[in-house]
Amino acid sequence: MIDTRALRPVLDSVPQRSNAEILQLRKQWLNPTLSVSYKEPLKIVRGEGVWLYDQDGQAYMDMVNNVCHVGHCHPRVVEAGQAQMARLNTNTRYLHDNIVEYALRLTATLPKPLSVVFLTNSGTEANDLALRLARAHTKARGVIVVDHAYHGHSPSMIELSPYKFNSKGGEGQAAHVGVVAMPDTYRGMFRRSLEAGRQYGRLLRSAMADLRARDVATAAFYCESLLGCGGQHVLPEGYLPEAYAAVHAAGGVCLADEVQVGFGRAGQYFWAFEGQGVVPDIVTMGKPIGNGHPIGAVVTTPEIAASFVTGMEYFNTFGGNPVSCAIALAVLDVIEEEQLQENARRVGAFLLDGLRDLQRRHARIGDVRGQGLFIGAEFVQDLDTRTPDRTRAKAVVEAMKAHHVLLSTEGPDDNVLKIKPPIVFSQANAEHFLDTLDQVLTAT
Template sequence: MSDRIVAETVLAGVPTRGNAELLDLRKRYLNPTLSVSYREPLKIVRGEGAWLYDQQGEAYLDMVNNVCHVGHCHPRVVAAGQAQMAQLNTNTRYLHDNIVEYAMRLVATLPAPLSVVFLTNSGTEANDLALRLARTHTGKRGALVLDHAYHGHSPSMVELSPYKFNGKGGEGQVAHVGVVDMPDVYQGAFRDPSTAGKQYAGLLPAGIAGLRERGFDPAVFYCESLLGCGGQIVLPDGYLRDAYASVRAAGGVCVADEVQVGFGRAGEHFWAFERQGVVPDILTVGKPIGNGHPIGAVVTTPEIAASFVTGMEYFNTFGGNPVSCAIALAVLDVIHEERLQDNARVVGNLLMDGLRELQRRYTCIGDVRGCGLFIGAELVSDAAARTPDRAKAKQVVEAMKARHVLLSTEGPDDNVLKIKPPIVFSRRDAAEFLEKLDAVLGGR
């Protein structure tokens, strides 16, 4: 969409620098663990809807930003934050309508008995608080997670994230954490979708036994309702039902991590865990809740929440502040009034259909999976052997970026095209993406 040209907005007092200078200054003043995307990084200065704009005004279709859930700089969300910021921002030791209004509105989207809300600053903080709740409620310490999972960057969450502790610079698995295979019906041990859910869930008892052999009873099982870092994996039918049953029978509680996938992204359901016909004991959310504003939440049952009342105050300086809550309320309004959950379903189906048509023509696409606007296309060098092709995936991402479409890769072999755009992503956007991907795969 090269006709989408906009001027760069320059903040007063902030100099405008070129990419080379910015990269040099990042190296001098920022920690090198702070990475940038693409061989030639982009300087992005503005966003609108599903589009990002560089300093020359060139437009890029954003297909990976699940943070700006209802679109970059949605006017209604921006206005809500501006209005509340101009009036008041303080903490929860003062009474304010926004926090209780948001808690009520959030709970109204959830099944019983999920009805007690804690507001935080991020998804990491939400998952960290969920661990405290689980351990306090059960009196146990052990945790079960899926292989390749990522639940946050705090010390406690890195310990629960094989994606981190088994990766570069990681310190390996700690004794109080058990890891079970993720339910991947394309690359994993069990590939029949009709039985894979039960088979993968059947691995949980061995994981619980392993924890106990190391002296830890299970307090909690963390599972993303759709697996992001694992490679855009959709859980097979029945997986959470049976997995939750095993954990609860062992005295633990179950956390649905929807930091990436909640708020209608799944299309058919507002919450992705609903696809499995289960209700978690604790729900954690982040990223899309504030459309880019730093806010997260934990929702749990009255019973678990009551266990947390020990005499120690839970206070979070910024969690639940009036500005964050005003923004989060506006996000809920936009999702409902613009029918964005339905848009995620309809446009997601168009993307899946289009990707499967390309799969029939290009053998490098080994698998297409997803729901709503959470989609993965796994690239392989040998379709019969399902051999992961990381190099091809990286080449496609760079070639699409050259055509002004932003993608990324994910999965244990880093060979899955990650597709999770803002849920305002349109039919026209989908058609543009599919046309350009067809050209890239066809060498045109």
């Protein structure tokens, strides 16, 4: 736990307001599209490990925060940032050891030829920059994306995010974008079989043909290595090999969006794409890379990076600054030294087994799926029809919050429990969660 006593004069300078006052001030002065979680929003004032604390000191187990990857306020990460901030923070036009050390450490976790690093401030920036790289390399504009995917909030990424452009306020599918069906083997067009992955992968051929019919060549295929907004899906075996082969044959490049799922969350793999036996042309990272500090990254091949050298400088004022790199290095240290990838594998397997046991006893859980500490439990009204049960899923989330366990829902029908806690999540934490969920499912 971090000792904040020396910081109290600074922390106490901000007036402490009631939840109602904060909500009113948010409504009056902040972006009106900002949302809050839960029917009765929480005021969270402190975090430690897998726990969040409200203004009254009540602890809540955080089951949904994949940003604070190695735990809220991990002392090692906080100290790294504090020490570097007290010494220097500047930009990449000055030489500094931290950025080159981080590039060396990061690329050592990736397969060859992924060896050229660009640092950004977020996953959105990373995905946006990756689009520029892909277009510079291929001289094409078209992009294939998976239905219900989300790749960021910049204008270019909203265009690549069916989760946004097909929802309220969205402007629909742009002419340069092709959308393929989500490889959902529970409720999708191809159910669980040895061929489902390749069947879904073959859909890219017709999507690229549709783009060609509009005189749009394919520059890139964007795909999360595990599907987040789509409902916590693990890609079926053979999906990415089939999809990547089709894209490469058409002259495009393949991007693995690891913004939510990289850095050991997948348990068996440091990068979730490794589970498909492929090597992407571009990998993008965000969220867990800095454990809550704003940093993102793009890693690509020397050939693609060379295509980006056109005479126009790529400069990002804060991308790759010494403080961000010190924090990101500390995150890598913690993952390795505390064996958190192995923890994600072991505790994730325990959670999946426990959820499948609950599935056998509670008929509304239609499907349980996941990898490492990236897990979904889908609620349905009927096991035969697999009709989604959004109401039940939402009720479970609210009931779990009343028991001081924080969850959320995801998926096109918002009926999937989203389970992705910090990867310091222990077996004891998992046992508490499963016991609480069992109580809630029995009572609701």
